[in-house]
Amino acid sequence: MDIKTLHDADIIGISTAKTAFDTLATAFGQHIENWQHEVVDRLGHSEWTGTAAGHANTRITDLGTELQAAKQELGLVSRALQDAYDGFAAAQANLVSALDDAKTHKLTVADDGGITWDKDPNSPNFAGNDAENQAKQIQARITAALNEADHADQTINARLAHLATNASNGTGLDSATAKTDTDAANALLQAPAAGTDPNSVKAWWNSLTDDQQHRMILNHPEQIGNLDGIPAAARSEANKTNLKNLIQDRQRQLADLGPEPKQYLGYVKGEPVINPEYEKWKAKRDALQEKLDGFQSIQNRLDGKLDGGMGGPGSNPPLLLLGIGDQGQGRAIVSWGDPDKAKNISSLVPGLNSTMAGVGGGDAKTAKRIYDSAENSARANGDVPPSVASVFWLGYDAPQLDGPSVLTKDRAVEGGEAYNKFLAGLRATHEGAPAHMTAQGHSYGSLVVGQATQHPGGLAADDIVLVGSPGVGVDKASQLGVGADHVYVGTAKNDPVANAPSPGMLGGLGAAIYETFAHPDASWHGTDPASQTFGGQRFSVADGTVTDSHDNYFGKDDKGGDSLANIGKIVSGHGNTITREDPR
Template structure:
C-alpha cells in the first residue's frame, strides 16, 4: 500500500457493495420463506406417501438446509465488507490527518513518504526549529496508516477469499461449514476468556483489522488490558483507560466515605473505641493506598523519555483486593532481553513505585553490562504484581497459599511474552525477591516456566531442595542472600528441618559445618547443596538493600539479564 493508493481509495464502493449484499441476503431470505410456504408446507400437508415421497421429502429437507446455509454465508460476506470499510476508512482518516498536519507544519511529503522542508529562517516557508522532530512523528504516523491499510487488506482478502471458495465449490451449502464460518466471524467480535492459551489469543488478535482492534480496546479495556497474548502496546492502551477509570472510582469511593466518625463512643468510664471509626479508617487507608499506587504509575508513564527513563508500558491493572499492576520498562515485545521481576511480601498496587524503580535500575544495569561487552542489545524489565502477595510476615508470609494461587497466572503471563514477542526472545529471565522467589519456585517446580535464567534474591526457600528441580539447567539458576539479611532466620517449620538447622548452626559455630541450611520453604538457595550460582552481595545489606547504589548484586543482576557472564 502506498500513500496515493490509500489517499485516493474510493471506499464508498465497499459500503455500496455491502448494501448490495444486504439487499441480496434479504431477497434470498424472502425466497426461502416462499419456498417453505409454497413447497415444503404444502407438501407436508399433502397425502403423498410411498418410496418416491420419502426420497422427495428427504431431498427437500436437505435443500432447505442448503438454502439456510447459503443465507448465512451471504450474511458473512456483508459482515466482512463492513469490517473492510471500517478498516480502510480508519486507515485513510489517519493518513489524511497526518498529511494535513504536515501541511500545517510546512512539511512536504513525497509520494514515497519522504519528508522535506525549508530550513532557511528567512524564508516565508521556514518550517521552524522543531521541523525534524515533527517530520519524524508525521512519518511514523504515515507508516502506521499504511500498515493499518495493509493489515485490513490482507485480513479482509482472506475472509472474502474463503467465502468465495465456499460459494464456487458448494461447501458453503453445508450446514457444518456455515456454522463454522459463522462461529469464526462471531469469535472476531468476542474477547477470548481469561485463561485462554496466549498463542490462541495472539492468533485471534492477528485476525482482527486495526480498526477492530481499536474498537476492542475502547469497548473492552478491562479484558484486553489483562489478557495474556495481547501485544504490549495494545495492553498498554487498554490499561491507560483502566487506570483512568480506576482513579475515578477510587476518588468517588473516597469522597463517599465522608468525614471521619468520632474515634470513641460513650463517656466517662464507659468510653470505648468506635467501631464505625475503625471501619472508616480501614476503608480510607485502603483507598488512599491504592490512590498512591495509581498516581505513582501515572507519574512514571508520563515521565519524559530519555536515557535514564525508558518508555513504560502498563501490561496489567485492577483495583481488586489490594490492587494489581504489571509494568514494563521498555517494550517486552521488541526488546532482545526480557526479564520479569516478581516482588514478595507487601507487594500491592500501593507499593508499586519502589518496584518500578527496581525495574528501572535493572534495565540500567543490563545496559551497562551490554555496553561493556560492546553489545547493542536492548532490555525490558517487567514488574509483575499480578498476584495476591502476602501483606504481613506473620501470619501471611508463613502461608504458601499465596504462592500456589499465583502459579497459573505467572505461567500464563510468561507464555504470553513468548506469544507476542517479535521473533524469539534472546535471553529470558525470571527474577524474584523474598516471598516472590517462593512464588516463582512453585510455578517452575509444578509447571515449568519458559525462561533461560532464574534469579532468586533473599529467598525463604523456593519450594525445592535443589536448583535442578526448577526444571531448567541448574547452571542458569542464581541466588543471593546477604549474611545480614534477616530472611536467613525464616526457620523451617517442620520439626526435622528445625532440628537440622539447630545442628547446622552448632557445627558452623564450631567451624565444621557444611553450610547446609533449610528455611521456611526449602533449602537455603545460597547453600552449596542447592546448586545455584551464588551472586556477590554487600555483607551488610539488609533484606531490601540489593538494589542500592553500588550494590554488587545489582551489577550481577544486570549481567544475568543481559546474558553476560557474571563477574
C-alpha cells in the same frame, strides 16, 4: 482522516444503520419462517408426486438454504456496522481527550495537528517549562487516534464491500460462503480462555488476519492484554486501552459512593461512637482509591509524567505494558524493551510489601536499572548491539505486613503457577532463535520463582537469580530445574529477611537448639539459598545495614556493592564472569 473530520463525525448514524439492519434481519427471518410453514411444510404434507414434484422439491430445498445464507449475510452487515461504530467511537474519544489535555496545558492544536504554545514566562498563557514534552505526548496521542480512525474506515469499507459484492452477484446465497464469512466474524469474538496453553494461544492468534487481530485488541482488551501467548506488542496495546478503562471505572465507582456519612453517631461517657455506615463507606472508598492510585501511577509512567519522561512516548527503550488487572490487590507487568525481539530477557518477581502503585514508580526504575546493567555487560563482552528486555512481574498478590501471609507459601504457590505460564508465553511468542531467559526473585518473590519451577515441564528459564531470599521451597539448587551452576544467589550479610530464623527456631529453647544442630542451614521456606548445602552460585553484594540491605540488591541509592553489576552479567548470559562470594 484529519482532526476536524474525526472530531465532528456524527457516528450515531452508524449505530442507526446498524439498528435498521437488525430490523431488516428480523423481518427477513420472519419471512423465512412463513415460507417454511406456508410453502415447505404444506408441500411436504401434500400427495404431489412425479418428476415435476421432484424438481420442485429440490428447488424449494435449495431456496430454503439460500434464504438462510442470505439471513446470515444480513446479520454480518449488522455486526460489521457495530464494529465500525466501536472503532470510530474509541478513536473519537481518544482524540477529544488529547485535545482537552492540550487545552489544559495551554497548548494550541492546529487543524493539521501542529502544536504551538506561549513561551513567555511572564504571559498569563505561559505553557510552562514542560510544554515541549507535553506537546510531543499529545501529538503522539492525536496521531494514534487518527490512525485508529483510518484503520476503522478502511476495515468497514472492506467488510461492507465484500458483503455488498456477495449480495449483488449472488454468492451470498451460497451456504459455504455464508459459513466462511460467519466463521471469520466469530473469530473476532472467541478468544481462548485464561490459562490456555500459551503455544495454543499463539497458534490461535497467528490464525487470525491482521484485521481480526486488531478488532480483538479493540473490542476485548482485557482478555488479549493478559493472555499468555499473545505477542508483547499486541498485549501492550490492549493493556494500555484496558488501563484507561480501569481508571475510568474506579473514578466512576468512587463518584457513585455518594457523600461521606457522619463518622460518629454521638458520644458515650465522652468517647465517640463510630458510625457503622461510615466504616463501610470508608473501607470501600479506601480500597477503590488504592486501586485507582496504582492504576494512575502506571498511567503516569506511560504518559512520561515521571522521572523526566522515562517510559513515556518515544522513550528508548520503550516501556511495554504486558499485564494489568484488578484481581485481588491488582496486577501489573511492565517491560523495558520488547521480549519478543530481545536476545536476553530478565523477569523479576517482587516480594514483601510490593503494590501496584509501586510498579509505576520505583519498581519500574528497578527494572530499568537491571536493563542498563545487562546492556553494559553485553557491550563489555562484545555483544553489539546489546539486546535486552527487563520485565517487572507483579502477577500475584504479594504479601503485606498487615497479616501473616508472608509466613506461608500459599500466595507463592498461586503466583508460581501464573509466573510459569507467563514465561512459557514469552517462549512461545519470541521471534527467531530462543532467547536467554533469566528468572529473578526478590524476597518472597524468590519463593514464587521456586514454586514456579516445580510445575510439569519446569520453568522456561536458563538462569535463576535469588536475592534477599527467605527460602524457595526446595532444599537444593539442583531441584530448580536449570542446573545448580545456573542458580545464582545474592544475600547481604545484614538482610533481616534472608537471615530470618526457620520456624523451628521459634519453638522455644529446646527446639531452637535442636534446629541449630539438626538443620543448621534451614531458612523460613526451606534450606537457606546462600548456604553451601543449597549448592547455588553465590555472588558478591554489599553487607548493608539491617534497615537498608534488603532493598539494595538492584542498585538503589548505589548501596548494593557489586550486586547489580553481577545481576547484569547473569542476565546478559555472562554469569561465568560474576564476582563470587563464598557460601556460608
